[in-house]
Amino acid sequence: xxxxxxxxxxxxxxxxxxxxxxxxxxxxxxxxxxxxxxxxxxxxxxxxxxxxxxxxxxxxxxxxxxxxxxxxxxxxxxxxxxxxxxxxxxxxxxxxxxxxxxx
Numbered sequence: 001x002x003x004x005x006x007x008x009x010x011x012x013x014x015x016x017x018x019x020x021x022x023x024x025x026x027x028x029x030x031x032x033x034x035x036x037x038x039x040x041x042x043x044x045x046x047x048x049x050x051x052x053x054x055x056x057x058x059x060x061x062x063x064x065x066x067x068x069x070x071x072x073x074x075x076x077x078x079x080x081x082x083x084x085x086x087x088x089x090x091x092x093x094x095x096x097x098x099x100x101x102x103x
Contacts, residue, residue, distance in 0.1 A: 032065050 035055060039062055042048045052059060088094075 032068075036062070036065055036069065 035051070035057070039048060039051055042051065048059075051057075052062070
């Protein structure tokens, strides 16, 4: 007689946890922009809920995307232009003065 492996119990961990794990959703920037446009212009009662249900999103996801958008805009307008200076022109003089102040 051949013995069979016992059936897994409900709620037990499968032998290969990676096989049971759902694949993570990765949304492109274009998709986020396309969804945020109607979400920002939603004025009628229930428009936002319809959008979220249709796309399979949570309101927290939309809030996170808005934060990403705001931080990207803030970074774009505060970012310094041009390359970083390679060396400080007054570095040698500052070091000499620090040495003088030690004594």
